[in-house]
Amino acid sequence: MATEPVTGADIVIKALVDQGVEVIFGYPGGAVLPLYDALFKQNQIKHILVRHEQAAVHSAEGYARSTGKVGVVLVTSGPGATNAVTGLTDALMDSVPVVCLTGQVPTHLIGNDAFQEADTTGITRPVTKHNYLVKSINDLSRVIHEAFHVSRSGRPGPVVVDLPKDIQQAKYDYVNYANQRHRSYNPQLKPDRALIERAVELMAKAERPLFYIGGGVVNSGTAASQLLTEFVRLTGFPCTQTLMGLGAFPASDPLSLGMVGMHGMFESNHAMHDCDLMINIGARFDDRVTGRLAAFSPGSTKIHVDIDPSSINKNVHVDLAIVGDVGHVVEDLLRVWKARQVKPNGKALAAWWDQINKWRARECLRYRPSNDVIKPQYALQRLYDAIKGRDYYITTEVGQHQMWAAQFIKFEKPYHWLTSGGLGTMGYGLPAAIGVQIAHPEALVIDVAGEASIMMNIQEMSTAAQYRTPVKVFILNNRWMGMVRQWQELLHGGRYSESYSDALPDFVKLADAFGWTGLRATKPAEMDDIIKTMIETPGPVIVDVAVDERENCFPMIPSGAAHNEMLLGPDDQKASPVSEEGMVLV
Amino acid sequence: MTKAQSLRHLDIAKKGEGVTQQIERHTISVMVDNEAGVLARVIGLFSGRGYNIESLTVAEVDAQHHFSRITVVTSGTPMIIEQIKNQLRRLVPVHRVTDLTVEGPSLERELILVKVKGTGEKRVESLRIADIFRARVVDSTIESFVFEMTGSTEKLTAFVNLMQPLGLVEVSRTGVVAISRGPEAI
Numbered sequence: 001m002a003t004e005p006v007t008g009a010d011i012v013i014k015a016l017v018d019q020g021v022e023v024i025f026g027y028p029g030g031a032v033l034p035l036y037d038a039l040f041k042q043n044q045i046k047h048i049l050v051r052h053e054q055a056a057v058h059s060a061e062g063y064a065r066s067t068g069k070v071g072v073v074l075v076t077s078g079p080g081a082t083n084a085v086t087g088l089t090d091a092l093m094d095s096v097p098v099v100c101l102t103g104q105v106p107t108h109l110i111g112n113d114a115f116q117e118a119d120t121t122g123i124t125r126p127v128t129k130h131n132y133l134v135k136s137i138n139d140l141s142r143v144i145h146e147a148f149h150v151s152r153s154g155r156p157g158p159v160v161v162d163l164p165k166d167i168q169q170a171k172y173d174y175v176n177y178a179n180q181r182h183r184s185y186n187p188q189l190k191p192d193r194a195l196i197e198r199a200v201e202l203m204a205k206a207e208r209p210l211f212y213i214g215g216g217v218v219n220s221g222t223a224a225s226q227l228l229t230e231f232v233r234l235t236g237f238p239c240t241q242t243l244m245g246l247g248a249f250p251a252s253d254p255l256s257l258g259m260v261g262m263h264g265m266f267e268s269n270h271a272m273h274d275c276d277l278m279i280n281i282g283a284r285f286d287d288r289v290t291g292r293l294a295a296f297s298p299g300s301t302k303i304h305v306d307i308d309p310s311s312i313n314k315n316v317h318v319d320l321a322i323v324g325d326v327g328h329v330v331e332d333l334l335r336v337w338k339a340r341q342v343k344p345n346g347k348a349l350a351a352w353w354d355q356i357n358k359w360r361a362r363e364c365l366r367y368r369p370s371n372d373v374i375k376p377q378y379a380l381q382r383l384y385d386a387i388k389g390r391d392y393y394i395t396t397e398v399g400q401h402q403m404w405a406a407q408f409i410k411f412e413k414p415y416h417w418l419t420s421g422g423l424g425t426m427g428y429g430l431p432a433a434i435g436v437q438i439a440h441p442e443a444l445v446i447d448v449a450g451e452a453s454i455m456m457n458i459q460e461m462s463t464a465a466q467y468r469t470p471v472k473v474f475i476l477n478n479r480w481m482g483m484v485r486q487w488q489e490l491l492h493g494g495r496y497s498e499s500y501s502d503a504l505p506d507f508v509k510l511a512d513a514f515g516w517t518g519l520r521a522t523k524p525a526e527m528d529d530i531i532k533t534m535i536e537t538p539g540p541v542i543v544d545v546a547v548d549e550r551e552n553c554f555p556m557i558p559s560g561a562a563h564n565e566m567l568l569g570p571d572d573q574k575a576s577p578v579s580e581e582g583m584v585l586v
Numbered sequence: 587m588t589k590a591q592s593l594r595h596l597d598i599a600k601k602g603e604g605v606t607q608q609i610e611r612h613t614i615s616v617m618v619d620n621e622a623g624v625l626a627r628v629i630g631l632f633s634g635r636g637y638n639i640e641s642l643t644v645a646e647v648d649a650q651h652h653f654s655r656i657t658v659v660t661s662g663t664p665m666i667i668e669q670i671k672n673q674l675r676r677l678v679p680v681h682r683v684t685d686l687t688v689e690g691p692s693l694e695r696e697l698i699l700v701k702v703k704g705t706g707e708k709r710v711e712s713l714r715i716a717d718i719f720r721a722r723v724v725d726s727t728i729e730s731f732v733f734e735m736t737g738s739t740e741k742l743t744a745f746v747n748l749m750q751p752l753g754l755v756e757v758s759r760t761g762v763v764a765i766s767r768g769p770e771a772i
Contacts, residue, residue: 121623122626125623125626125627125630126630126634129678130677130678133622133623135622150678182678183619183681184619184678184679184680184681185678308676309672309675309676310669310672310673310675310676312672313665313668313669314669317665
């Protein structure tokens with residue numbers, strides 16, 4: 001299906017269109033001028049001009065993680081590519097499909113320290129799923145299509161394609177390689193049938209079972225979430241979610257125990273510790289979840305379902321490993337479960353639920369309410385009450401506010417919760433929210449932020465203004481890098497080294513300067529009106545919520561502690577000081 | 587080499603989170619596309635994740651299909667070795683990862699070039715030992731030899747140690763290449 005020869009830049013655009021790309025997040029520069037010229041001459045792909053390349057990647061992540069499609073980034077060589085590195089690492093850690101096109105100096109100048117030259121494939125090799133340097137125009141069509149295939153299939157991740165300027169200008173035939181099979185890369189999607197049978201056998205006789213589900217369920221798609229929900233309900237087993245897995249199972253379902261891990265729910269963590277069968281679906285035994293490995297769920301048999309074999313037996317040794325896509329695995333589990341008409345051990349399960357309900361009764365998210373000062377938890381409770389029932393998307397920055405958002409805002413379906421889990425990138429939330437809003441123009445998109453994190457990509461207010469994306473930035477402003485301060489309080493004798501947010505801007509005036517609407521709340525009684533105004537204001541809005549400066553995030557598993565050593569609140573602290581081993585951990 | 591011999595227990599690992607595991611030495615064959623940057627991907631994987639490389643060799647073995655074969659000798663606990671293999675398999679240009687240490691009997695060979703400088707009795711002795719080891723003289727001057735030898739890593743090291751007092755001045759070794767015994771290809 002060869003056609004008239006076209007320029008490399010046009011080949012890229014044609015390939016993007018054939019891949020169904022509708023939006024690119026990018027920033028121009030010398031080495032990508034031919035690509036920008038090609039973009040100028042077409043009207044199938046919309047380009048969103050960001051204000052920093054890191055934000056381009058986070059916006060693409062927001063777009064990808066709220067739609068299930070691949071996010072696309074276009075940046076120039078040298079600083080354009082190096083600025084994108086944090087975003088790429090973030091996408092790698094959280095398995096987000098992103099294709100990042102980078103400009104490069106012409107092939108004959110590579111290696112000469114040319115202007116705006118950087119070894120982009122060298123720099124991005126450890127932070128991408130795969131990367132390419134296109135040195136011949138003959139390879140271009142194939143490489144672009146392959147990049148999309150690699151990015152979205154298997155365990156998704158970021159892929160960089162480095163495009164020297166002379167390749168963008170050279171002429172060649174475009175060929176659509178969209179359905180080409182890769183000669184070495186073929187991730188296993190369908191699980192081994194015998195392992196499924198074995199898993200069902202283990203589940204049938206379990207007395208204290210627990211589903212532990214993660215971001216892999218979200219990545220597998222909405223159908224996988226629905227199948228999993230059906231399966232969990234069929235078993236009647238409790239189900240806990242990781243930070244990345246929130247929304248993969250409906251939070252309102254009585255079987256949901258909420259989030260697990262360092263700031264997860266008391267009942268989830270105790271259930272993890274005491275269960276006799278752990279069914280991990282699409283989670284990776286991250287250190288934020290496991291706590292001290294030696295004390296992690298000591299008595300349980302562990303089943304691990306993951307599409308990436310390297311996730312299995314990496315941190316925690318498991319008894320039954322099932323490699324495959326969550327959707328396929330759960331479909332098979334359901335079929336076998338139904339065919340065998342499995343009846344779980346009802347008596348044991350009832351006793352297990354009795355125990356779980358005792359943990360639940362501790363109401364671990366309780367905090368001391370106040371009429372004078374806004375508690376951050378209260379602000380989020382009021383926010384959640386106001387948005388419940390709407391089509392809302394929540395992004396976050398990183399820190400205390402992120403954990404509170406994960407605790408207090410509930411999600412019924414996947415794709416609606418976007419947070420930087422693996423890398424913990426401050427500055428993620430605003431550009432991600434813009435990416436979500438571009439994909440879902442009518443939805444209510446809120447970035448729950450801290451006053452320190454928001455400063456890291458504050459320039460993106462300009463992007464939101466340009467494209468009139470009505471994102472809402474909800475700042476829990478405690479004038480501290482709250483999580484840093486909390487750790488300094490717990491681990492470093494209250495010596496608050498450099499964690500105070502001094503010289504903060506007036507966020508209301510800042511909103512004005514960028515053409516946004518700015519609102520401020522300082523008293524609990526103002527919260528509901530402010531939130532109502534925020535939601536009803538048509539354009540982008542920043543809400544500066546002055547919250548209690550001293551509030552800490554609980555419940556908490558201190559570093560180096562076990563799941564059953566959770567701190568429920570500030571009064572719990574003295575009971576179990578952090579061990580020296582725990583001090584070393586982050 | 588039998589499996590028992592090749593699983594040399596080099597050390598007892600420190601008590602990592604509850605499990606005591608022995609450090610094992612494994613020889614792993616990796617078939618990759620012979621393309622730019624593929625070796626950097628493999629080496630970067632080892633350095634980035636803190637795995638050991640005791641030896642690493644690479645060369646194209648199938649020019650028609652552009653396959654290169656990387657042989658890497660590494661060490662770690664069984665859990666780490668499993669991780670290394672899975673991480674290698676995750677690289678896009680990797681076709682096949684074979685652990686020759688566990689998948690049936692295999693052969694390992696290394697090539698060495700040894701330069702020895704000296705005269706008189708020492709020179710004669712070096713030649714005599716080279717003969718015992720079946721090393722070949724590939725370069726000679728009145729006051730020096732270059733010996734070429736292939737064999738297991740241990741044999742080569744033994745030879746180098748013997749040459750030490752006899753005027754050893756320079757050593758160059760290829761690192762280990764390995765292949766499974768028997769008619770089956772990996």
